[in-house]
Amino acid sequence: MSTIKTIIFDFGDVFINLDKPAIKRELIKLGIPKAISLDMYHIASEYEKGLISTAELITHFNEKFPNVATQDFIKAWNSIILDFPEHRLEFVEKLSKENNYQLILLSNTNDLHIEQVIKNMSLPRYKRFKNSFNKFYLSQEIHLSKPSPSIYEFVLNDNNLQARQCLFIDDLKENTESASKLGIRTWNIIPGKEDVTQLFTIKNDLF
Template sequence: MIKNIIFDFGDVFLDLDKAATKRELERLNISEFSEEMLINNLQYEKGLLSSEEFISAYCESFPQLSAQKFTDSWNAILLKFPEHRLRFLQQLSKEGKYKLILLSNTNDIHIDWVKENIGFFEDFKNCFDAFYLSQEINLRKPDKSIFEYVLKEQDLKPEETLFIDDTPENTAAAAEMNIHTWNIDPATEDVVHLFQVKKELF
């Protein structure tokens, strides 16, 4: 029986356009990225670079970039948060049947945008018993260590836990640890249908 539900954020609650940042940078004639820059992206998600260091690295590599142009391009991936998903989560929280946990690979620039543009972000956050952002815990999916961290921190049993994420590598990593998973397809599925889609677990 499921007692704990771990949710991803992007493309589970917050709609994303994952190709948007690449597309916006290409409009500025930026299409090739060094290995160092790709490593920087991962380091930034783990909170091992500050936003200032991260933005400066891009602007130094591409003189046509300003900090604002880069930030706008970086945030282009973020779309909207449909309120029916908040209502679904609030109802789950109110019922109190499950421990609710958020586990997201994200970064400070994206979270700053969310706080500015999603008026109910604090209401969303308050629905969870634990709220883990990759840059705050210096870990990221699909590394095994992030799942070990959450299981230990929250004293969870994998067989009593469901993890919902749109990225196959992330759900595969969780499944290897005997965590139940839903690799949600944001194009055809909605988290609010959780109890219909995964009814065999509940």
């Protein structure tokens, strides 16, 4: 087995805590039906890949649900974003300082969520986090999203990496399964039961 040289981290529910059901729950409170159309999911996916702007997302939503105030929609949209525990920030900073691995962030996110991340964790802490990585890939900036194989191929090619020398950590099984098909080693982390800071204890067999 090849030695791990690069660790690729997801962001949400790996470093920053998420409340995944929150968006749907908060939209329902605003009177938006549970069965949000496939059209809205498509628009959200386009926004995640940076193919439409925040203004276009909001315009689309306002046209579909004119009785919901824009600020209420944004608040509901960002309700998924929770806190960023300091011990995880210190963990990745220590890992960066030790310089034993190339560190890459690979996150499906969007501009509104990143704004909320910065608000929740503060800009100085966000900069500390971002500066811990050799490369910092956000889906809306590279116009690709997980679990498409093309996003992993992009990261491998952009950094001249060998898949078998990479470890990818993500909380969604479909994302780690897609990466593993390319030969990338993976850890499908279970939020609430496992913590990324346990990497070298409970997952020492990967190294």
